[in-house]
Amino acid sequence: MKQNLTLRRVLKNASFLAVGALMSTSFSVNSAHAGPGMMPPPPHADHHAGVRLAFATQGEAQAKPTELTIHLTAQKESTSPVEAQQALNKLVDSAMKATSDQKDIKTMAGNYSISREYTQKGPGRWSARQTIKIKGTDSQKLLSYAEKLQKIGLGVDSFEWSLDQQTQQKLEQQARSEALKKIRQQAESDAQDLGLKFVKLDSVMVRSSGMPHAPRHTHSL
Template identity: 30%
Template sequence: MIPSPMRTRARPARHMLRGAPILLSLLVGTATMAGITYAHAADGDATAADTTMTKLMLSATGTVHAPPDELTAVFFAEASAPTAAAAQGQVNTQVEKAMASAHGVTGLTVSAESYTVRHQEADTRNNHPALWIARQSIRITAADGKILLPLLGRIQSDNLALSRLDWSLSRPHRTALLQQAEGLALHELQQRAQAAATALGLKVTRIESVNLNDQEMPHPMPMMVMAARAASADMSAPQAPVADQDVTAQADATFILHP
C-alpha cells in the first residue's frame, strides 16, 4: 500500500519538466515581438521628425543689360501696271538689283520675303484705270551696323522703300546673356533663403525643386522710318542709334528648412 502514493507524486514532476521548454519558448517569442515593436517606434520617431520641417517657396529674377548686336532692315518694292505680268516684272527687277547690291557686301544676311499680287478695280469717277499691283519685301541683317547703314541709301535709290529698321539681340548673344541672368536669379534665391531661415531660427538643409523661366524676348528697337524715307531724297544713310536691351530670367525654388 505504501508504493502507490510514491508513483502518484512522480507523475506531476515529469509533467513540470515537459512544460519548462514551453515556457522558455514563450519567453523567447516575447523578446522577438518586443524587438519588432521597437523598430516601429523608431520609424514613427523619424516620421515625427519630418513633420518639423518647413517648406520655403521663393521667386527671384535676374536681369542683364547689354547693347544689341544685330541690325535688321526690311525693304519693299512695289509696282503697278495694267497686267499682272508687267507689275511682277518691275518688282522682280527692283528686288534682284537690291539683293545683288546686298550680296556684294560681306557680313550681311539677305532673304526675300512676302510676295503679293492684287488687282485694283477701275475708279471711273476719278478716271483711274484698273491696275495690277505687285509687292515684295526683302530683309537684310548685319551683325555690324556700320556695314549695313551705308547700303540703305543705295537700296532706296533703286526705288525700294524702307519699312523697318531695328536693333535686336542675336540668338547666340541672347543665350549667353540669359545664362548670366539665370545665375543672378539663382544667387538671389540662395541669399534670400539663407536670410529667411536665419530670421525663422532654422537652417536650409536641401532644395526640393528649382524652376527657371525665360522672360519674354526683348522687342526689337525700331528706328524712325520717316527719317529713313526722307534720307532717300539726298541719298544719305539713315541713323540707327543703339540702346541697351534687357534680358531677364526668373527662378522659382522650394527650400526645406529644419531646426
C-alpha cells in the same frame, strides 16, 4: 552729310536691351529652436517633420544691341498683272544681288502680294509688292547698302535693333548666375523669418525671357 545724320538718328535709338531669367525653386526646412526673432514651434509638433516652401527669384543682364535690321519694300505697278510681277521680280533680283557678295549682311526676301486698285471710274492699275530685310552687325555698312537699295527703287519702312546669338547666350548666362546667387540667400532669409531652419534646395526651374527686340521705328533715309 545726309547719311551721317541718318546714322546718328538710328544709333540714338539703340537703347539697352535686357535679358531676364526667372527661377522657381522649392526648399526644405525644419522647425528651429525658438530664439530671438523666431517663432517657437507649435505644441506637439514633430520636430523631425520637414516643411517644403517655394518661391521665385529673377536675374537680369543688359547690353547694347549688336544687330540692326532694316525693313524695305519693293513695289512695281502696271496695267497688266504679269508685267507688274515681272518688273517686281527684276527689282527684287537686283536687290538680292546688291548684297550677295557681302558675307556679313543677311538679305532675306519676305511677303509677296499683288493687288489691283479700284476707283470710282472702275478697275485701275495692278500693284505687285514684296518685303525685303537686310540684317548685320555693322550698322554703318548696313545703312550704306540701304541707301543703295533706295536708289534702285526700294523704300525703307522701318528698322529695329536686336542681339546676336552669341551676345544673347552670354546675357542669359549672366542673368541665370545673378538669379542663382539670390536663391540660397533668399531661402535662408525666408526660413528665418518663419522661425524655421533651412535644410536644402529640393528643385530649381529656370525660365528665360527669350530673345529681346527693340521696338521697330518707322524711318526714312
